Amino acid sequence: xxxxxxxxxxxxxxxxxxxxxxxxxxxxxxxxIERSIPKITSKVLAKELKDLEENQLITRTVHDSYPVLVxxxxxxxVKTLDKVLRELHNWGINHRKKIFGx
Numbered sequence: 258x259x260x261x262x263x264x265x266x267x268x269x270x271x272x273x274x275x276x277x278x279x280x281x282x283x284x285x286x287x288x289x290i291e292r293s294i295p296k297i298t299s300k301v302l303a304k305e306l307k308d309l310e311e312n313q314l315i316t317r318t319v320h321d322s323y324p325v326l327v328x329x330x331x332x333x334x335v336k337t338l339d340k341v342l343r344e345l346h347n348w349g350i351n352h353r354k355k356i357f358g359x
Contacts, residue, residue, distance in 0.1 A: 267312045285328040
């Protein structure tokens with residue numbers, strides 16, 4: 258049970274997995290990520306990005322340009338979540354069918 262708690266501490270909440278999926282779909286800049294996730298606020302996105310970076314799932318790169326360009330990307334470590342994401346996706350499909358009959 259302790260290890261499940263550790264896992265959930267890293268990916269919990271309604272936004273972290275959505276942010277990772279956004280990054281995996283090619284969104285790199287803060288505004289791109291924000292636009293790809295309906296209803297997320299800038300403040301929440303900034304906090305969640307920081308948490309994901311602290312847990313080594315993403316990197317933040319500041320480019321020396323004017324204006325300053327900041328990009329986010331997933332790390333190789335995020336690949337360890339592939340199976341979890343696939344299973345959550347499949348479970349979501351089956352759950353929707355069970356609840357809504359579709």
